[in-house]
Amino acid sequence: MTYTDLRQWLQHLEATGRLAVAKEGIGLEHRLAAVAKALDGSQAVYFPRPGGMDIPVVSGFLSSRAWIAEAMGVSQSELLPHFLAAAARPLPWREVGQDEAPCQQVVIRGRDLRDLRELLPVPVHSEHDSGPYLTGALVVARNPSTGVQNASMHRIQVTDADRLGICMLPRHLWQFYKEAESRDQALDIAIVIGIDPLTLLASQAIVPLDFDEFHIAGALHGRPLPMVKCLTSEVRVPAASEIVIEGRILPGVRAAEGPFGEFPRYYSAREEREVIAVDCVTHRRAPLYHTIVPAELEHLLLGAIPREATLLAQLQRSFPNVLDVHLSTGGVGRYHLFVKIRKTHEGQPRNVICAALGAHYDIKHVVVLDDDIDIHRPQQVEWAIATRFQADRDLLVVPGAQGSLLDPSTTVGRQAGAQAAAHSVGTSAKMGLDATRPMAYDQHIFTRVAIPGEREVDLGAEIAAGGRVEWDADTAAARR
Incomplete structure (x- = not known):
């Protein structure tokens, strides 16, 4: 279904248990935002008579990547x-x-x-x-x-x-x-x-x-x-x-x-x-x-997803083996870009890093990862950096580039006077990490540990429904 106005989408969220209705009269100064933030990513919120006013407020109705995909069908x-x-x-x-x-x-x-x-x-x-x-x-x-x-x-x-x-x-x-x-x-x-x-x-x-x-x-x-x-x-x-x-x-x-x-x-x-x-x-x-609660998921995802689409298209024009990109919420949907590639040549990740950093001035850190990594799962990205990256070999630093005007770490030079400060705001060092495996390696050095059949396990068939253990002083036995 295509949702042609906001009300249709909110009705759908309510019908599927994803719209919370707040108590009447919640205060507009801080309290409304605090309640919306508490439900961020789990439920949108409808606020009737906020601050005693007639017009209701809604927030958080696009605070999940899955919801956005669902709205697209x-x-x-x-x-x-x-x-x-x-x-x-x-x-x-x-x-x-x-x-x-x-x-x-x-x-x-x-x-x-x-x-x-x-x-x-x-x-x-x-x-x-x-x-x-x-x-x-x-x-x-x-x-x-x-x-x-x-x-x-x-x-x-x-x-x-x-x-x-x-x-x-x-x-x-x-x-x-x-x-x-x-x-x-x-x-x-x-x-x-x-x-x-x-x-x-x-x-x-x-x-x-x-x-x-x-x-x-x-x-x-x-x-x-x-x-x-x-x-x-x-x-x-x-x-x-x-x-x-x-x-x-x-x-x-x-x-x-x-x-x-x-x-x-x-x-x-x-x-x-x-x-x-x-x-x-x-x-x-x-x-x-x-209203959008600043810096929370609705805010970050609205900025991240269209940028991801643009970045993916730009990178794939030069590197058809780029499979996916992700602007992480930990990187506020702007600054940290993860790129998944099917690596075909040594040195290729560095080229991808350079292209990604040049694609948008907001991007600050780029991590290039192999195609066995789910770049939407931070633990997998961190694991790849921990086990496939060496700083003296795989780190690329670009000093003095244009960065985000809203990144507080770019505000260097403010002590040098107003004119110098105005020109230095937004100057940023950029960093790229090649967290890919080498094209060739000995034996099982970079082979991921896996258990045969782990992806096919049906827990409903393997775990006893209502099973419990009965304990006594000498033994423990499973009972149905």
Whole structure:
């Protein structure tokens, strides 16, 4: 089944015991995030009347790799190939009118547009966050030069009644904004909250400039995604969205934003950031509000899986014997990449390491592993490093490369003055580990220990149902 809106997916999770319903009135400041985190990866959570507000909050509905594969209708092993196939065969969206767009059933603008902090149940997540943040929000904007749309996720702070602060890293939205700002123009945007799992995942695809991520969403759904024109701009948004905030990123305006607990599980600094002016809010009747608990599984997996698909495709173009890739949750879904290969030549793992490090600046450490290792099981990766890797022979270090701006260990040079610090932030050493066996080895040196028949054991046939042991002073005997 294809889940075309958020509600269908939540109903499915509830029917299969994976949606917990919280007590009414759980506090929006820290408590809601704490409850969602406690159930992270096991159940999504529905919060009725959070903080006494009418709009319920949902969280954690994509906090499992297996759930994401299930939403796609494929097995976990098919997850990345299926996503890649959708990206390779995008399906353009179709525009619908307001009468076909649930997200515009209720319109709030002009004098009716009251304080966002009273309208929406926006949580305060982490201990030192500087205020309430939209964390499950998708920002949609049009390229000022071409009109092609881009969708991306950003942290957005509610700073005032109709003002938001946004953190933009130097990617597509930032490029659109700088182009508009160079003309002294605001950039029209729409902030979409509460969309179906496949559209949310598609929005995180790593694609070239002027490639509309909603076309990937259509391919994942198997039919064009219905989109509707915003009421105050030319931006189009998914018609089945729960809530849409229409606004503009203002040219030349900056305000303090942060600190905020980010995906590396550290806080970003308080800095001057761009400002959004809110013009209009539309939503479904009785809408749902989606929040993502920062740095937990829903956050990490949404970033990791589309990146994995892109990395797999890039590596396989040069190395067809690359079988799988995995951005580990221990590496916050960004920094640690495990690559499985069917090794054919000595030295090949080093080439793969170099290609992987060049594929995305966020990647910090790469481990290349043989095809007998399950790279999704950390214990197997660690075992391969422990038994197949020697640091003086198999370690590759690249100093002074570009790294993640949100990795706190890259912030070198801050004592050398503000200008030097600004240029040094994000400079990172990269490391690659060749944890593969040599192509040839003597006898059984690198042969894995195995017990014949261990994979075929049927415990239901081998273990006595209800069996127990009766003990006495002299003997022990099994009884049925």
